[in-house]
Amino acid sequence: MLQIRMLTALLLVAPAVMAQDDLSKMFGKDSVSKGPVIATFKSTRIINGQSNETLKKGELDFRVAHRFGDLGGDAGGSKTFFGIDNSTDIRIAFEYGITDRLMVGLSRAKGSGNFSQLYEGLAKFKILQQTLDNRIPLGITVFGNAVVTSMKSSTVESDAAYFDNFSSRMSYTGQVILSRKFGNILSLAVLPTYIHRNRVVHMDVNDMFAVGVGGRLRFSKRMALVVDYFLPFREQASKDYFEGRGVKFYNPLGVGLEIETGGHVFSVNFTNSTAILENQFIPETTSTWLEGQFRWGFNISRRFSLGGK
């Protein structure tokens, strides 16, 4: 009789359990969230360096980057309103997402350093995307650009800006961006970089390797601290030669605040590099934070959706 009672109880309980639990347990396998990690960085640039992000298909990004003059030091202070009266570089760019992983862009930069009046063509491609289930723990993105200067050739053959043919106006960047988002707050990137400049002055280097590191620390839904730093590997003989002539190279460091407002991303930043394009700020940064030779600048990105899905 006890058995019957137990069975009856079980019989009554069974359908109820099935009804509530079984339905949700039918799909137990789907309990881990899949898909790519989004918004590792908010923008396609960290500050000076590239981020792993590309534009989505059909998106047009209009970007303006501006770097003012030295805040302090000989060229700064109140006489230039802390550098705001001057600008060391300005870049205006149109960038476009051909697919969700491939973007291309054209830009014009004023340029700083040896060459100015620069035109840049760029492409960036996401090879691997970090996934939420950690099946792919790392994002791998590649970036490349070609830059040409349209400035008038110097007549002095030893000048950097002496161009005896068109190819001496060209320089190139190749870069791999390794990125990872840790939780919802911290994103890091490592950027092994190769720069080739066809035309350089005596004792300067045509080919240069550099490693960049960058990070984004999100402290509210719309604001984040962004940092990037590049370590260029210049030959000692070249360093010594330039130092003997009063030119010292420094590693570019940028620190900024990134504010997102919907379609816009503003980054207000401070950096010791005077130039904006990789081809210049990595090999040619000769100003230092320690002597007040840093500047404030901003990157503004406005994204437009053309077409859509």
Added chain:
Amino acid sequence: MKQLLFLSTFLLSCLAGIGQEVYSCKAPKLSFFSSAPLENISASSERGVSAINIKTKAIYFKVPMNTFQFKKALMQEHFNENYVESEKYPFAEYKGKFAEDVDFSKNGTYPVTVEGVLSLHGVEKSYKGKGTITVRDGKFNVNSKFNVTVADHKIKIPSLVVKNIAEVVEVTVNADYQPVTK
């Protein structure tokens, strides 16, 4: 002993019978729409799952939030990153029941009232809504529309974009069910 045997048989047949009582849908069409002064927002996903037990009238839905496709890529990013926080709360889940008796052996359209709990953005809230079940040749379709007030699920809209995003979104559910074969 006879009773015991009878009960055991009944219990076994009952368990076996559950297969026929449960119907599932592997690609329910879930979408939402909101109209705000500056722009309309709509998104849809067919990557959720659903099941219905026609005996107990239980309804179940589950959808990964990051599978909702928007017209604009930026909207999709903002939706996942800032609003529903899909990395923290990856799924929306609905557990409910319909009240009316539906003759699943007879073709026809039956209006039903559904009551249940929606878990979204880590907040559970009960909803009562109307829908229809359309039976056709042993299969059926469920169609329903209901409104979700985003504030109820602790989804905050910053004042800066309040003109772009509506406070209430209309959720549409459309799913075709087939018997679960085991």
